[in-house]
Amino acid sequence: MYESDFERKLCTYIKSLGGKAFKWVSPGARGVPDRIAILPGGRIIFIEVKRPGLSDGMSIRQKKVRELLEKLGCTVWRISDMDDLKARLRDYGV
Numbered sequence: 001m002y003e004s005d006f007e008r009k010l011c012t013y014i015k016s017l018g019g020k021a022f023k024w025v026s027p028g029a030r031g032v033p034d035r036i037a038i039l040p041g042g043r044i045i046f047i048e049v050k051r052p053g054l055s056d057g058m059s060i061r062q063k064k065v066r067e068l069l070e071k072l073g074c075t076v077w078r079i080s081d082m083d084d085l086k087a088r089l090r091d092y093g094v
């Protein structure tokens with residue numbers, strides 16, 4: 001499965017929960033996560049989407065941005081399959 005196919009499934013699932021997963025494009029700021037998921041109740045999750053099968057796949061820049069966002073108190077996930085997404089959302093209370 002391609003990363004883009006998985007990303008579409010992720011967005012459809014977030015929408016089925018009553019949320020929205022916006023594509024994050026930030027000119028001049030490389031390494032930002034692929035999606036900003038806004039869920040009912042105002043919960044916000046930054047999601048880095050990777051195709052299934054990659055052990056990590058995050059660049060050094062992506063890891064630095066993730067670290068910065070987490071230091072600011074944000075929730076940042078690296079997701080590569082629907083089972084992982086669903087389990088994390090359950091643990092998150094969605």
